[in-house]
């Protein structure tokens with residue numbers, strides 16, 4: 001039976017699972033019911049399931065082995081939702097596409113060999129589990145990693161920015177701001193000097209660098225010299241090395257602001273850091289070719305990177321792609337209820353069909369086509 005015939009036999013399961021996830025959105029690291037739903041389905045198709053990898057209770061790894069040796073193909077599932085707007089990033093579709101591709105491809109392994117893994121990766125929106133997974137060897141026995149994100153329109157896999165989330169906490173000394181200002185050390189002044197220094201640095205960084213921050217604590221009252229002030233920033237760059245260079249300069253600025261004011265500074269990461277995404281071009285080309293032959297909709301070339309994603313870390317340790325499959329609405333915005341609602345329309349179901357078949361076909365090609373597998377390996381240089 002062809003991939004398409006296998007898919008048609010069980011496609012209603014996928015539409016149903018996507019709708020169930022939509023109806024019961026769960027926040028990152030709390031996706032217990034979503035995980036149960038997904039792993040039970042994979043077990044029902046003879047996958048061997050392990051949950052709670054890398055100390056993340058809602059993660060899972062589901063494996064199906066063929067009878068012959070061959071490449072190991074991983075499809076990555078996300079299933080975390082957003083506060084207030086449910087699946088406004090469409091991760092109900094990401095999960096459905098991954099298990100769909102895994103199950104459909106698994107039916108071919110008897111003939112072609114290889115192994116299929118569906119990896120459940122929690123909390124993409126907040127505390128991406130793909131980061132510890134990349135660091136702790138989850139991808140060591142995996143040859144390629146693929147996921148599809150839904151979007152308004154289809155788009156080839158591209159780059160994302162490396163990102164560090166840095167907090168600067170300054171401690172000064174409180175004093176009456178009018179009666180004894182000479183006794184005070186103003187932590188807010190230090191934060192303001194930090195902003196001024198970072199703004200001056202903007203003139204001397206490459207175009208792709210992004211530095212954007214807020215003052216999350218700035219004192220209690222205008223008649224008290226602020227003893228504590230805190231700024232939180234995101235720093236991003238197209239390459240991790242460039243980001244590390246910028247961070248060295250930012251550290252000097254933060255120390256300088258402390259020196260100028262007499263305050264002390266403590267720098268820390270307030271969220272997990274993401275590496276930049278490196279698309280494996282041979283794998284991406286194979287996927288795009290399949291998508292174009294399956295879906296009637298246009299596929300745009302990869303856009304200039306704007307955001308960051310934990311798939312970036314995966315792409316540093318294994319050949320990977322993160323393309324977008326469209327839901328037939330060019331005006332759709334991520335992180336909106338309109339986006340969530342689009343996932344359960346006919347257009348959303350069409351996106352599931354296109355993504356499942358393209359992912360499964362690409363996995364099939366990697367296992368069957370030795371030249372393609374070789375090109376993928378040659379295009380990858382390990383971190």
Ligand SMILES: [Zn+2]
Nearest residue numbers: 089125334335
């Ligand atoms: Zn999102």
Ligand SMILES: [Zn+2]
Nearest residue numbers: 089090091149
């Ligand atoms: Zn997302």
